[in-house]
Amino acid sequence: MSIPTTAGRPEKAIRALDVSDSLWRQSIRQLRKNKLAVAGFAFIAFMFLICFIGPLFSPYADGKINPANMHQPPSAKHWLGTDLLGRDVLTRLLQAGRISLTVGLASMALSMTIGTVLGIVSGYYRGVVDQIIMRVADLLFTIPGLPILFIMGALMSDWKIPTDYRLYLVMLMLSIIGWPGVARLVRSQMLTLREREYMQAADVLGLSDKRKLFRHLLPNVFPLLIVIATLSIGGAILSESALSFFGLGVMPPTPTWGNMIDAANNVIDFEKRPWLWIPPGLAIFLTVIAINIFGDGLRDVLDPKQNTSR
Amino acid sequence: MNSLIEINNLSTYFESGAGTVKAVDDISFRIREGETVCIVGESGCGKSITAMSIMGLVDEPHGKVVGGQIRFGDKDLLKISKEEMRRIRGNDISIIFQEPMSSLNPVITIGRQIMEPLMLHQKLNKKQAYARALELIELVGISRAEQIAASYPHQLSGGMLQRIMIAIAISCGPKLLIADEPTTALDVTIQAQVLETLRQSKEQSNMSIMLITHDLGVVAEMADYVIVMYAGKIVEEGDVEELFERPKHPYTRGLLKSKPIIGQRAEQLYSIPGQVPSPLELTESCYFHDRCESCIPICRIRQPKLSEVAAGHLAACWLYEEEAEA
Amino acid sequence: MSEALLEVRRLKKYFPINAGLLNRTVGYVKAVDDISFTIQPGETFGLVGESGSGKSTVGRTILRLHEKTSGDVLFKGIPFHGLPKTEVRKLRPKMQLIFQDPYSSLNPRIRIGDAIGESLLEHGLAEKDELRDVVLDVLEACGLSSYHYSRFPHEFSGGQRQRLGIARALVLNPDFIIADEPVSALDVSIQAQIINLFQKLQHTRGLTYLFISHDLSVVEHLCNRIGVMYLGSMMEMASRDELFSRPLHPYTKALLSAIPVPVPRLKRERIVLKGDIPSPANPPSGCKFHTRCPLATAQCKELVPEFRLVGDDHYVACHLV
Numbered sequence: 001m002s003i004p005t006t007a008g009r010p011e012k013a014i015r016a017l018d019v020s021d022s023l024w025r026q027s028i029r030q031l032r033k034n035k036l037a038v039a040g041f042a043f044i045a046f047m048f049l050i051c052f053i054g055p056l057f058s059p060y061a062d063g064k065i066n067p068a069n070m071h072q073p074p075s076a077k078h079w080l081g082t083d084l085l086g087r088d089v090l091t092r093l094l095q096a097g098r099i100s101l102t103v104g105l106a107s108m109a110l111s112m113t114i115g116t117v118l119g120i121v122s123g124y125y126r127g128v129v130d131q132i133i134m135r136v137a138d139l140l141f142t143i144p145g146l147p148i149l150f151i152m153g154a155l156m157s158d159w160k161i162p163t164d165y166r167l168y169l170v171m172l173m174l175s176i177i178g179w180p181g182v183a184r185l186v187r188s189q190m191l192t193l194r195e196r197e198y199m200q201a202a203d204v205l206g207l208s209d210k211r212k213l214f215r216h217l218l219p220n221v222f223p224l225l226i227v228i229a230t231l232s233i234g235g236a237i238l239s240e241s242a243l244s245f246f247g248l249g250v251m252p253p254t255p256t257w258g259n260m261i262d263a264a265n266n267v268i269d270f271e272k273r274p275w276l277w278i279p280p281g282l283a284i285f286l287t288v289i290a291i292n293i294f295g296d297g298l299r300d301v302l303d304p305k306q307n308t309s310r
Numbered sequence: 311m312n313s314l315i316e317i318n319n320l321s322t323y324f325e326s327g328a329g330t331v332k333a334v335d336d337i338s339f340r341i342r343e344g345e346t347v348c349i350v351g352e353s354g355c356g357k358s359i360t361a362m363s364i365m366g367l368v369d370e371p372h373g374k375v376v377g378g379q380i381r382f383g384d385k386d387l388l389k390i391s392k393e394e395m396r397r398i399r400g401n402d403i404s405i406i407f408q409e410p411m412s413s414l415n416p417v418i419t420i421g422r423q424i425m426e427p428l429m430l431h432q433k434l435n436k437k438q439a440y441a442r443a444l445e446l447i448e449l450v451g452i453s454r455a456e457q458i459a460a461s462y463p464h465q466l467s468g469g470m471l472q473r474i475m476i477a478i479a480i481s482c483g484p485k486l487l488i489a490d491e492p493t494t495a496l497d498v499t500i501q502a503q504v505l506e507t508l509r510q511s512k513e514q515s516n517m518s519i520m521l522i523t524h525d526l527g528v529v530a531e532m533a534d535y536v537i538v539m540y541a542g543k544i545v546e547e548g549d550v551e552e553l554f555e556r557p558k559h560p561y562t563r564g565l566l567k568s569k570p571i572i573g574q575r576a577e578q579l580y581s582i583p584g585q586v587p588s589p590l591e592l593t594e595s596c597y598f599h600d601r602c603e604s605c606i607p608i609c610r611i612r613q614p615k616l617s618e619v620a621a622g623h624l625a626a627c628w629l630y631e632e633e634a635e636a
Numbered sequence: 637m638s639e640a641l642l643e644v645r646r647l648k649k650y651f652p653i654n655a656g657l658l659n660r661t662v663g664y665v666k667a668v669d670d671i672s673f674t675i676q677p678g679e680t681f682g683l684v685g686e687s688g689s690g691k692s693t694v695g696r697t698i699l700r701l702h703e704k705t706s707g708d709v710l711f712k713g714i715p716f717h718g719l720p721k722t723e724v725r726k727l728r729p730k731m732q733l734i735f736q737d738p739y740s741s742l743n744p745r746i747r748i749g750d751a752i753g754e755s756l757l758e759h760g761l762a763e764k765d766e767l768r769d770v771v772l773d774v775l776e777a778c779g780l781s782s783y784h785y786s787r788f789p790h791e792f793s794g795g796q797r798q799r800l801g802i803a804r805a806l807v808l809n810p811d812f813i814i815a816d817e818p819v820s821a822l823d824v825s826i827q828a829q830i831i832n833l834f835q836k837l838q839h840t841r842g843l844t845y846l847f848i849s850h851d852l853s854v855v856e857h858l859c860n861r862i863g864v865m866y867l868g869s870m871m872e873m874a875s876r877d878e879l880f881s882r883p884l885h886p887y888t889k890a891l892l893s894a895i896p897v898p899v900p901r902l903k904r905e906r907i908v909l910k911g912d913i914p915s916p917a918n919p920p921s922g923c924k925f926h927t928r929c930p931l932a933t934a935q936c937k938e939l940v941p942e943f944r945l946v947g948d949d950h951y952v953a954c955h956l957v
Contacts, residue, residue: 022788023744197741200701201804205755206728215754219745352823353794467912497686497850499909499928502894506908524824527896550900568828569898570857572880578835579857581828585793 027223027301037297043290047283051097060088061095074275081275093279096255099167100284103256104237107174111236112229114175115182120221122183123190124213134187137180145177149239153248163251170249174236182228189221223302230295234288241284257284313340314485314518315364315403320378322356322363325371331589333359333373335542341486341535346512346519348529348550350565351539354586357522360539361488364520365405366395382486400431404479408491410471414463420447421459424478431482446477449514450507469500473507480511487512488520493528505532526569530554538562541587541597544616548623558625560602596628604629639713640674641812641844642698647671647707649690649697653917665917667693669868670707672943675861677811680838680845682859682876684852684891688916690868691848695814698846699733700724711812729759732805736817738797742789748775749785752804761808771807777840778803779833795826802833806841814846819854831858852895856880861949864888867916867924870943874950884952887925923955931956 031037055061060078069086072078080089118137122130152173156166193199194217202212237257243249244258252259260280269276322334334356341347349357362368363375366387380387382402387395399405407413414423424446425439434442440459447455450473463471472492479487489508493501505528512519521532529536530550537547538559546559557563567580584601596602599609608628616626648671650664667690675681685691696702698709700717709716711731719727735741742751753771756762762770772782778799789797798818805813815834819827831854837843849855855862856876863873864887872885883889890907909928914920920927926936935955943953 022747023790196743197735197737198743200696201733201735201741201801203701204699204728204731204733205758205804205808206725207755207758208725211754211758215746216743220743352825469912497913498852498894499686499890500912501896502906502908505896525896526824526898530898530900530902531896533900554898554900565824566898568825570828570831570853571897572853572856572892572895575857579828579831581832582825583829585795585826586823 030301031297034297034300037294037300040290040292040294040297043286044294047097047287047290048101051094051101054094055091055098058088058091058094060091071273073273080279081273083276089275089279092255092260093257093283096257096260096280097283097287099250099254099256100237100240100258101287103167103171103174103240103250104233107171107178107236107240108229108233110171110175111178111232112182112225115179116186116221116225118179119183119186120190120213120217123187123194124217130187133183137183140177140180145239146242148177149173149243150246150248153243153246157248163254167250167254170240170243174239177239178232178236182225182232185224185228186221189224190217193217193220227295227299227302230291230298234291234295237284237288237291257281312343314343314345314382316340316379316381317360317364318379318381320360320363320375320380322359322368322373322375324373326590329590332542332592333589334363336378337539337542337544338378339537339544339547341518341520343485344512344516344518345534346521346532347535347537348521348523348533349537349539350523350526350529352524352586354541354589355539356542357539358490361405361490361520361522364488365399365403366392367405397431400427401482402484403486403488404482404484405488405490406472406475406479406492408494410468410475411463413475414471416463418462419459420461420463420466420474424459424474424481427478428481442481443477446481447474449480449511450474450477451503451510467500469496469503472496472504476504476507476511480515480517483515484517486518486520488522490522491524492521494523494525501528508532526566538565541589541592543597543626544624545598545627546623546625547616548620552620552623556620556623558619558623558630559598559627560604560629561598562625564601564603596626639677640710641677641679641712642675642846643708643710644671644673644694644698645708645710647694647697647709648705649693649702650705663917666690666868666919667916668697669919671865671868671870673863673870673873675812675844675846677844678838678842679861680847680859682855682862683846683848683865684850684855684862685865686850686891686913688867688913689865690916691850691865692816694865695733695816695846695848699731699814701733726759729755729761729808730810731812731814732808732810734798734801734805734813734815734818736821738794738801738821741801742797744789747786747788748800751789752800752807755804755808759808771803774803774807777837778806779829793826794822795829798822798826798830799833802830802837806837809841810843812844812846814848816848817850818847820849820851827854834858852891864891867914867919869924870951870953871925872950872952872954873943874947874952878948878950882947882950884946884950884957885925885954886929886931886956890928890930923953 066086069082070084072082074081078088080093083089083092118133122133156169161169199212199216202216240249240256241258244256245261247262249258250256257280261277317340318338319336320334321332321336324331324333337360349360351357364380364387368375375388378388421440421443424443428434428439428442429436443459444455447458452458452470452473493504496504508519509532523529533550536550536553538545538561540561546553546562553562554566557566564580564582568582570579582601587597594613595611596609596613599605602609606628614626614628614631616624617631619625619630647668649668650666652661653663653665654660655662671694673681683691683694693702697704704717711727716727749768749771752774753767756767756770772785775781775784780796780799780803792800819830822830834845835858838845847855847858859876861875862879864871864885866887872879872888879888883892890909893905893907907930911928914927922938923936923941926932929936939955941953941955943951946952946957
């Protein structure tokens with residue numbers, strides 16, 4: 001064990017005194033010490049960057065079909081080869097990433113919004129409203145998520161919904177599945193916070209509901225929200241991929257990582273043309289892992305359970 | 311009386327993000343056979359860490375005993391193997407904590423939890439252990455022993471559980487019982503019961519007790535010898551009567567004066583100004599100097615050594631050092 | 637006698653115990669069971685008792701943090717518990733509460749200046765531009781400095797946080813403060829500082845306190861009149877000098893003798909009570925103290941003793957007095 005010299009200590013202590021850090025800044029500082037989480041964050045940032053900017057530099061971004069060029073293995077011209085219709089796989093991979101990440105982000109944002117609002121209303125006002133909201137959430141919980149998604153996907157196909165709209169409908173479907181979990185967590189957090197003495201103090205001080213909600217409760221729920229939000233992006237990407245893989249989500253020609261892996265559906269592609277399905281598979285795998293690692297890191301620094309001693 | 315355990319120059323440090331915390335800083339004391347030694351001090355003074363260090367329970371890797379010696383019999387507890395330490399913990403030294411609830415397993419009956427160490431360390435069979443468990447429950451002043459033995463921790467009150475903890479702690483006839491704030495979580499009438507139990511079990515078995523507390527009332531009632539700690543250091547120690555009647559260190563004096571006593575009401579209570587220094591900001595000065603009423607120039611520069619101020623009475627204060635005048 | 641600042645009349649607070657599949661009420665915890673007392677302006681009334689005595693519940697029920705089961709609370713003659721919510725909010729600044737736990741009573745994400753000043757804005761008691769000065773004045777009165785204004789609670793020690801809690805209550809310029817075990821979480825040397833602060837503020841601001849504590853020695857130091865509670869009922873109530881020189885109830889006597897005195901080798905008659913404090917969900921019949929009382933008779937097991945006047949403003953609930 002190394003013991004710092006006494007000369008080094010006073011200086012450090014003085015510096016610690018001069019900076020008045022909020023819990024936020026402390027958390028970020030702690031997070032930056034977690035190498036794995038930083039790496040996760042870096043990978044996510046990298047993924048976003050190349051997916052959104054990459055295709056702009058690709059000569060194949062128009063997605064034109066070129067049958068003469070079909071099923072080319074990776075080469076200098078096509079780094080990841082071409083597909084059945086002669087389109088560049090790398091370009092499609094990046095374009096698919098755009099869609100998958102957008103679906104992940106948007107459905108997360110939607111389910112977070114619905115979940116948070118309903119969770120706060122339930123947890124703060126309780127009573128009948130709470131009962132109704134929580135029973136609906138329970139109902140959605142009792143039905144496994146994937147089968148509902150399949151049924152909804154099948155319905156979309158049946159009603160011949162245009163591909164452009166399907167993207168938005170998939171986001172909506174994912175948020176319908178996602179919000180009950182968020183609402184429950186937010187509600188339980190609200191119930192614990194309500195019992196804190198500083199909330200009783202707020203009552204005694206005669207503060208308005210508005211101030212209690214927005215100044216006292218929300219900032220304390222926020223760290224939890226960030227953690228759930230991060231982790232749920234990963235979940236949404238996975239669900240969307242599964243759906244698209246089965247041809248029930250976003251349909252070609254719009255590419256997503258899920259429907260690209262669909263190539264592995266057929267034995268010849270699976271055995272002979274791995275460049276068609278390995279890259280999107282890896283992309284899903286790495287992105288979701290990176291998001292989860294980063295989310296875990298966030299949880300470690302933001303989880304209210306670890307902050308109780310403060 | 312022979313000394314049972316001798317602590318020499320014990321230091322336990324903790325690493326925190328902002329630096330090293332000297333939780334226990336070069337302290338020495340001893341406990342004699344059959345003696346009750348009270349360690350008194352405020353939160354963060356290192357009194358609990360001292361106990362943890364003796365028991366080998368310092369939470370590594372954050373904290374570490376970095377130096378010193380703990381002589382128990384012919385052994386140095388800091389040098390022996392984990393296995394040997396475990397045996398000593400069961401047989402010779404036992405400990406009770408402030409929160410009895412968290413030291414007991416919620417899904418095992420009280421009787422079973424008293425029996426287990428007896429079967430493990432004393433090699434009693436089940437029947438003997440049960441009989442002994444019932445004896446122990448009665449010994450700590452709880453009637454209806456059989457009914458209590460069959461119940462689970464959550465069915466009993468805090469005061470009962472603390473007495474059960476004492477029963478478990480004394481079950482193997484330890485030579486030393488370390489009690490870390492055993493009555494702090496209890497009501498006064500229950501505290502009186504538990505202290506009574508501690509005193510009786512000590513008389514019956516001639517064990518030594520190291521009692522850690524912040525309550526000077528409890529100290530006066532229980533102790534033979536008192537050690538006062540402040541910011542990881544021993545600032546004063548001595549026999550209980552000597553120390554309470556002629557406290558030397560300004561900190562001890564302040565503590566004694568700042569506690570309201572029934573029947574001795576004054577218009578204004580004495581209070582020690584300021585607060586305990588942050589363990590990260592300690593310098594070479596006397597740690598108490600900025601709260602001290604009798605602070606002299608040298609107090610700001612150098613740390614006083616613990617030295618004898620009267621027969622069997624030690625204090626670490628420049629006011630009693632001849633060097634101070636030089 | 638001048639008009640009482642606070643009058644508590646036969647206050648009861650029962651918490652329902654719900655159990656079973658249908659969450660039906662199967663019983664009640666009688667946390668506060670028919671308590672009456674009055675507090676005169678400028679006085680400090682002490683409420684003592686062990687855990688489960690309901691002393692904290694009394695404080696919180698007075699302030700309507702819990703809704704009462706029955707009884708009345710008159711604040712300056714106004715029936716506080718009969719008022720609609722909006723009227724209650726208007727009266728809030730006049731009655732404040734100080735908590736036991738200096739850690740959980742401050743919101744960790746709000747800067748000190750905001751935490752103390754926000755209630756002034758809410759009640760329109762200060763303009764935004766003068767807010768800082770008002771808050772700084774209060775901080776100073778509580779022994780803190782302007783240096784602490786924009787800091788966060790986690791940067792403070794326990795004693796300083798308790799000062800912050802006091803400052804937060806004080807900024808509204810209340811007439812009446814309920815202090816719920818405000819020093820029991822603090823170290824001895826810090827306890828004395830906070831006790832002195834309470835006294836100083838009472839003198840400079842003419843405050844009236846309801847001081848709730850389990851520590852009789854602190855109560856003796858601070859309070860003019862004292863009530864002793866046990867399992868939701870008042871056992872004895874008297875002025876300080878009367879209660880400490882002539883305690884009448886066996887429980888009060890036992891409580892007094894159980895306190896360890898910092899004088900070694902002191903030989904004194906110690907009453908060690910047998911048994912545990914019964915559960916308030918299932919209190920004993922008759923006198924609630926009879927299960928532990930060394931003097932209990934057959935009458936005590938059946939008949940609830942009347943809380944009656946036995947001397948100069950000295951009330952006691954015991955058959956044997």
